[in-house]
Amino acid sequence: MRVAIVHYWLVSMRGGEKVVEALCDLYPEADIFTLVCDHEKISDKIRQHRITSSFLQKIPGARRHYQSLLPLMPFALESLDLSQYDLVLSSESGPAKGITPSPQATHICYCHSPMRYLWDHYHFYRAGSGVLTRLLLPWIAPALRVWDVTTSARVDAFVANSRHVADRIEKYYRRTATVLNPPVSVDDFAPVAATEDFYLTAGQLVGYKRVDLAVRAFTRMGRNLVVIGEGQEMAALKRMAGPTVTFLGRAPFPVLKEKLARCRALVFPGTEDFGIVPVEAMASGRPVIAHASGGIMDSVVADHTGILFDDQSEDGLIAAVERFERMETTFRPDLIRAHAQEFSEANFKRRMQAIIDHELDRRRQQHVLRPAPQPAHAGRARGGRAPAAAARQLRNDP
Template sequence: MRVAIVHYWLVAMRGGEKVVEALCDMYPDADIFTLVCDESRLSDKIRKHKIITSFLQRIPGAVRAYQSLLPLMPFALESFDLTDYDLIISSESGPAKGIIPPPQATHVCYCHSPMRYLWDHYHFYRSHAGLGSRLMMPMLAPLLRSWDVSTSLRVDRFVANSHHVCDRIGKYYRRPAAVVYPPVNVDDFTPASSTEDFYLCAGQLVSYKRVDLAIEAFTRMKRNLVVIGEGRQLEELKRNAGPSITFLGHTSFAVLKEKLARCRALVFPGEEDFGIVPVEAMASGRPVIAYGRGGALETVIPGVSGVLFEQQSADALIDAVHEFEAIEHQFHPATLLAHAEQFSRHRFIAGMQAIINEELLTRRADRLRNHRPVAAMQLGLEAQLPILAAKPHETTLQ
């Protein structure tokens, strides 16, 4: 069985790429198709596979400014030749499911999210975009939405990374989806023997992550906050930060692991489809202070694995920090680690393998029903045309 993994872009190692790594373990001979790729920023596990990029890769600066090429992405995806593949697994968020699968192939889509900037986050993205994007988005977005919905019909089976995303798949594509939580390498994290007096905010520094709320809140409280990550907002966040805020930029995994284990709590102020970093914090024995929307509702249990705040504002976050500090002694590393185990990599692989095997068997059974043996077709014809059933010696010529 020839397997293709289709991922939107491979330019960093974030949550989506961790899913690709797990899929690579499931199918070690699979080929990977992606719009653009920066191999220098990928793991050895992904680099071992054959990686096929689209024509966008040949555009100067595409690897750095890939998001500006969104109008060309449908053409690039449909240019991939997947004729010889039996199983196609698309890792969708960017987009990826828009490939053209051959008739005999089974196409399973693991959906991190319907494209946020076209659907539920459209107005937020447009309001935070540059002048050119703000002018172009109202003209391009309807066309891209139509393409996005139509390509959902090219998928045989949807798998969502959370119930939150499952609901959005149902809303925008009118398709059901199974839920398999993304793989978190919980075994890579270890609780520390002691903590230090700082909170942690880690992730990509882009507008929808709302790191700006954490900066404002902890500057006002004069509490220590360590920020790990890079992105377009970095310089703006630095300008607004007070002396209690420390920026570490892009760090090694060793530094991230150490900070997760020693912080008082992870601060997670954005609305995420799932959110892997909060589970990594729990696997490190630390609780999470999170905005109570999206995937956080499926991982953060108030009083057990963290604290939730209802309004996405600095005031609400400040109140949540005070609430956390009042009950900080109630959070136990062993309980947090046990809670994180339900999002392990092993569970992801087992869940995905079961769904893929079921879909392969279902499609095989469908093909057998639709392509009956010639003898069975002959019997059907004979039932409708009795003269064809007559034996040769019973047939007379007039």
């Protein structure tokens, strides 16, 4: 069985690329297809596979400014030749499922998210774009949405990384998805004996993550907050921050690991498709204070591994922190870490393989049970023999 793994772009190592690594473990001989690839920024595990990039790779600056090439992505994906593959595993967040597989191939799409900038985050992305993008997006987005919905029919089975994403797949594509949370390297994290007097928020500093709520709330409360990450919101966040808020920028992994283990709690005020960092915090034995929305509802157990709050506002977050501090001693690091083990890489690979095997079996059964086509003059000849054409058909039908 020839296997192809399709990923939207390979220019960093984040949650989506961790899924690709897990698929590489399941299928070590698989070939990888992508829109653009920066070989220096991907892992050795991925680099060991044969990687085919689209024609976008040849455009100067594509590896850095690939998102600006959105109008060309459908053409680039459909130019990739996957006609010789029996199993296609697409990893979708930007466009990836839009490849054209063989009719006999089984295409399973692991969906991190339908393209946010075309659907539920469209107005947010447009508002934060440059002048040219803001002018062009209303003209090109409708056609891209049509293409996105149409290509969902090329997928035999969808797998969503959270119930939140499964709901969006149902809404936009009218397809049902199996929920399988993404793999997290939980064994890379561990609790420590003593914590310190600070809260932590970590991730890209972009508007929809609502780090501004955390900065304003902790400035107002006078509590210590450490912010790890970088992004377009950095300057604005620093302007609104008081003396109790510390920015570490893009911290190396040992620093992130240490801060996750020693913080009083991780603060997660935005809405994410899933959210890897909260699971990493729980693997470190630390509780999570999070807005009750998105993928966090799959990972945090209210009042056992963290605090969930409904009011996504400064006051709502302050009330959640105060509630956490009243019950802080009830959170047990060993139980929190045990819960995080459910999201291990081993569990992901075991369940993903079961999903793939089930879909392959379903497709085989569908093929075997389909009635064999009959010639126009089908019937029995004298002596009870089938006509020669029908006999050949029966011999050749698998």
